Amino acid sequence: MTENWDQIGIPARPESPRRDGISASAVSRRFGQVHAVEHMDFHAPAGRVTALIGPNGAGKTTLLLMLASLLAPDSGTITVDGLDPQHHSAEVRKRIGWMPDTLGVWESLTAREILTQIARFYQLPKAGIPQRVTAMLERVRLSDLADQPARVLSRGQQQRLSLARALIHDPSVLLLDEPASGLDPGSRVELRVTLRQLAAEGKSIVVSSHVLSELDEIADAAVFVNQGKTVRHQTTDEASASGRRYAISATDGTALAAKLTELGLAFRVEDGRRPAVSLVLLNDDDAARLLRDLVLAGVGVSSFAPASGALEETYMNLEGERR
DSSP, X not given: OOOOGGXXXXXXXXXXXXXXXXXXXXXXXXXXXXXXXXEEEEEEOTTOEEEEEOOTTSSHHXXXXXXXXXXXXXXXXXXXXXXXXXXXXXXXXXXXXXXXXXXXXXXXXXXXXXXXXXXXXXXXXXXXXXXXXXXXXXXXXXXXXXXXXXXXXXXXXXXXXXXXXXXXXXXXXXXXXXXXXXXXXXXXXXXXXXHHHHHHTTOEEEEEOSOHHHHHHXXXXXXXXXXTEEEEEEEHHHHHHTOEEEEEXXXXXXXXXXXXXXXXXXXXXXXXXXXXXXXXXXXHHHHHHHHHHHHHTTOOEEEEEESSOHHHHHHHHXXXXXX
């Protein structure tokens, strides 16, 4: 449900020339002799969730810091809703909500005090700040802990507070660095629902995460990066259409392998606690057809499920190509 921002201390935001999310074109950044980002391209449109995926050291955090206007690129351009941060820095900052991978400073302050101070930094109307803070605490389920020091909050609770801090000024672009870190399964589901709701409200959402299975349910598209460069843009639908790996186990592994061979399917034996094989299937119809064929052939299938998400499959394929 879209909130009435005027009633909770958020003044109407002046419209920019465009509302097309956040983009980076050929941005580069180096630290001494280290090229953290080299001619990287990135676009996260409004109303969509865009995943930023890559291994450690790929340049993800450096890119996010540049997108958040906390770090200037050595070259290239960045725009936020069509605005250049170098010429419209104040307006761009108002449009960006930044959630780093840790809560950071002020751990002696309470959750309410932290959100109140951030609201003041963004110069929200003073009369509306208390109501706005209360609304954000309710949205992230921290009302009962509102007056506890941030240092006593669990990792997951601090993550929820960090999300509220990023949302306090109603940004049009939300940049999240490992937002699911430390969250329990229930909170991860809530995060997925919240991010989809925010995208439906027209916000541009960027999520950098190593939990790729979560991104299949959150993201509309993904940008894959490695060694400081963009290596692939792909929608979630495109990733799904490329196939994913399924893991299959049976009471009789020999019978399973024989039937897969008879069907002309390439598979590999997986090491693990329970013997299993895995193979790539192009879509759900192929998976349903194979399961039917195995059952009709009398193979005692004990488990049959995706071994990885669609985006994870793309990531692993890219890693294999790189090696």
